[in-house]
Amino acid sequence: MTVETLTIYEGSNGSDKFEMQTPNGDWILAREQGYSPVQMLVSAVAACGGYVYRSVLENSKVDANISKIEVSYDRNPDKKAEPVSAIQINFSAKVAEADQEKAIRCLKLIAANCPVIQSLDPAIEVTETVVFI
Secondary structure, three states, X not given: OOOOOOOEEEOHHHOOOEEEOOOOOOEEEOOOOOXXXXXXXXXXXXXXXXXXXXXXXXXXXXXXXXXXXXXXXXXXXXXXXXXXXXXXXXXXXXXXXXXXXXXXXXXXXXXXXXXXXHOOXXXXXXXXXXXXX
């Protein structure tokens, strides 16, 4: 089993925001100044899904260029913390017309092979779609 540790600190200059130091600059974990933890979670799902989709397409011999990933999410207002209830990932990809059906079928393999999606509460519905450009 692999263990990786990340450390989150109180914001600099007495800020009440949390920050995570990285070699390329600090990540501010606050919606007002950076990205909220919920936005980071949803972004992680989309990015991981993108890497997995790219790999699945490559392994399926589908020449594709994923140019953009849009992700949206819903929150459940009926629960106290309003947790994420659904995530929708939409890939924009350049794929030859002859391979587009295969590329659509490859979407079904993302969730089973994405460690971030596998780490989510099973109640969170993740859907993946692709638009060909």
